[in-house]
Amino acid sequence: MADKEINFRQTRLLATCAKAGQFPAFDPAKPEIVLAGKSNVGKSTLINALTGIKRLAYTSQTPGKTRLINFFEVDNFLRLVDVPGYGYAQAASTEKAKYSDLTNQYITSDRPLRHILLLLDARHDPGANDWQMMDWLQALGHGWSIVLTKTDKLSRQQLLLRQREIRNIIVSRYSGDEDDLRIHIVAAEKGTGIKDLRQFLAGLVGAKAKRTD
Template sequence: MLVKKAEIIITAVKEHQYPPEGISEIALAGRSNVGKSSLINTLINRKNLARTSGQPGKTQTINFYNINDTFRFVDLPGYGYAKVSRKEREKWADMINRYLTKRQSLREVVLLVDIRHSPGEHDKMMYDWIKSIGFSGIVVATKADKLSKNQQARQIAVISRELGIEDRKLIVSFSATKKQNKDKVWNILDEILDI
């Protein structure tokens, strides 16, 4: 996809702050610091439209990005960051849950996992939830440039086994640094959006 326009529309906490329904949305879910912002920036060829943070747990809002006036990326708060209070984590979980269950414009939820590690309990819970509400179960395994091709293949097998993914085509290894498989991710998204 050729991205001619990309802008942040709003950072929302409450439902009344969401942009109007009607434009397809692709939500990105994953642990804090897994690379959701880096994925967005790489896909749209921008360095820092989506703010990346060295500090995990920083994204505490749902961030809506307009892409070409045809669809939106929705960056959900990262989960699983231990230094955030339990009360704060529950607030984020409620915010994410409300968006995912009530948003009619939502077309797909893409789960991001760090390819270097086995999926954790939060990843498994999120993946099971994504599948249970009828989404495809697409997984982008980030930070692939940190591993050799052989190590990537081994880790994809681990991710597939741990999350119970039978169709390996649903898992894409990705590197924002090297732009590895950027086109592959776009192909998947284009198919979902049917643009």
């Protein structure tokens, strides 16, 4: 078990689903790690960076284009699940409800959901939808952590400040211990923080990430 090595470059798109009935059969031996967050926060770019496969997940300048749940299987050991981004302003409210329904159905299903990475743009405080998601994950008792994205857009000083501010507001909302909140720092387009995040994810399933570069 301790020797299990995950090669993130060995990742394939397993399924693209528009409704819950299309979710692939789950495999308890392949725990699922969800990437959630506002549209345009950088979910697809992060998946591409983690796997080193440039166009694995579709990235777009147009917020909200991804309305499907994508399941990626990583080296037969775990799955990354890209859920629809919330807060898609241009969508009709019935459409919005439909897409968040799909995410809700996934999150409340009996799948082997190991962890949720909630992506936040490092430059902004969590929005109403982010809080809703965190409240919900807390209530369901799921393990989750924060990924601050696009950190290359901030100076080192600004980033340290933002990191502290975001930690404070989240920890005070859930009156938790500061050390219990894990905040990952990434700049996916530059590769910053990607190796650490791979190790963290591999650690969640009792493995190590293979060093491929």
